[in-house]
Amino acid sequence: MASFAPPKADIATAEKWYEASTTVDGPFRDLLENYSHVPTDDVVKHVVDTRNRAWAVHPYPCLGQFRFLELxxxxxxxxxxxxxxxxxxxxxxxxxxxxxxxxxxxxxxxxxxxxxxxxxxxxxxxxxxxxxxxxxxxxxxxxxxxxxxxxxxxxxxxxxxxxxxxxxxxxxxxxxxxxxxxxxxxxxxxxxxxxxxxxxxxxxxxxxxxxxxxxxxxxxxxxxxxxxxxxxxxxxxxxxxxxxxxxxxxxxxxxxxxxxxxxxxxxxxxxxxxxxxxxxxxxxxx
Ligand SMILES: C[S@@+](CC[C@H](N)C(=O)[O-])C[C@H]1O[C@@H](n2cnc3c(N)ncnc32)[C@H](O)[C@@H]1O
The missing domain is CATH 3.40.50.150 (Vaccinia Virus protein VP39)
Known part of the structure; x- marks a missing residue:
């Protein structure tokens, strides 16, 4: 599992449901690689970086826990x-x-x-x-x-x-x-x-x-x-x-x-x- 620095201010707000990184497999990976054309090796970083920006907007558990990956x-x-x-x-x-x-x-x-x-x-x-x-x-x-x-x-x-x-x-x-x-x-x-x-x-x-x-x-x-x-x-x-x-x-x-x-x-x-x-x-x- 790759790890990227989370936005610190938001971790303090809702750290219990903040997961720093994730795996991206199955249908969501397929979607990103073949609909969005994200290179295979960039998928996890792309997901985590975008999620971190979304988390800074509002710390929903579905973002903190990467639940949106579940489609x-x-x-x-x-x-x-x-x-x-x-x-x-x-x-x-x-x-x-x-x-x-x-x-x-x-x-x-x-x-x-x-x-x-x-x-x-x-x-x-x-x-x-x-x-x-x-x-x-x-x-x-x-x-x-x-x-x-x-x-x-x-x-x-x-x-x-x-x-x-x-x-x-x-x-x-x-x-x-x-x-x-x-x-x-x-x-x-x-x-x-x-x-x-x-x-x-x-x-x-x-x-x-x-x-x-x-x-x-x-x-x-x-x-x-x-x-x-x-x-x-x-x-x-x-x-x-x-x-x-x-x-x-x-x-x-x-x-x-x-x-x-x-x-x-x-x-x-x-x-x-x-x-x-x-x-x-x-x-x-x-
Ligand atoms: C918990 S998230 C769920 C997101 C998505 N539907 C999912 O299942 O992954 C709730 C979403 O509803 C949006 N939302 C909250 N109140 C809303 C409202 N009154 N009208 C439209 N969207 C709203 C939030 O901004 C957020 O993106």
């Missing part, structure tokens, strides 16, 4: 295969990754054959969007011509000045990847309402993702003093019911499961407790 969307088996097939073969299909950070999942879809025009990203922090272009070296390439906007999903996309305005009604599938647990219950409803506006509004529209979950389905004061909500399957079903009520739409829960995936308690994050799990979900409009 979570592509690990969802049948869901990923169906999505990819739709994007490749159905002209009306389009995918939006909200809270996309470095944008690894949309690059993976394009590398696997989805047209760049069929995928898009939205990310609160524009610095992460820029770092994503640096990481994947596709700012000026044909493959990299996907739309990625700096936007807050808690703000309405319908206002004429919204960066999401031109994307209203465009998508058949939306991912909320490691995002919901950053929001309170009320904010999660708002995020659902705004996501709905970005979807086509047809039966079969899908929202999926993962989030830090909790065996008890409970609010926790994990982000400052705000009581952000971490779900179990039951509380997620209540959220969907409340979102249905708020929007007058009907949704079927395809998947809402807790597992021991990447958010499981490892004692390294300040908000971890032994009942922390990962929530994996998919809902479909009826």
């Amino acid at each position: 979570n969307l592509s690990q969802r088996g049948d869901l990923y295969n169906r999505l990819l097939k739709e994007l490749k073969t159905q002209p009306g299909s389009r995918f939006l990754d909200i809270g996309c950070c470095l944008g690894q999942d949309i690059r993976k879809l394009v590398y696997d054959g989805a047209p760049a025009s069929s995928v898009a990203g939205a990310e609160l922090n524009g610095a992460f969007i820029d770092l994503g272009y640096d990481l994947f070296r596709d700012r000026d390439s044909t493959a990299g011509q996907m739309v990625i906007v700096s936007a807050n999903i808690l703000e309405s996309p319908t206002g004429p000045s919204s960066p999401l305005h031109s994307l209203v009604g465009q998508f058949s599938a939306v991912q909320l990847g490691m995002l919901l647990h950053l929001f309170t219950w009320e904010e999660q409803i708002t995020a659902f309402e705004n996501t709905l506006v970005l979807l086509r509004g047809q039966p079969g529209d899908r929202i999926f993702g993962q989030a830090t979950g909790h065996l008890d389905g409970t609010p926790t004061a994990s982000v400052g003093s705000r009581a952000t909500f971490k779900h179990n399957a039951e509380s997620f079903a209540r959220l969907v019911a409340a979102a249905q009520e708020a929007t007058g739409t009907r949704w079927r829960i395809v998947t809402a499961e807790l597992d021991n995936g990447l958010s499981v308690f490892d004692g390294k994050r300040t908000w971890d407790d032994p009942r922390t799990r990962r929530l994996v979900f998919e809902i479909e409009r009826e």
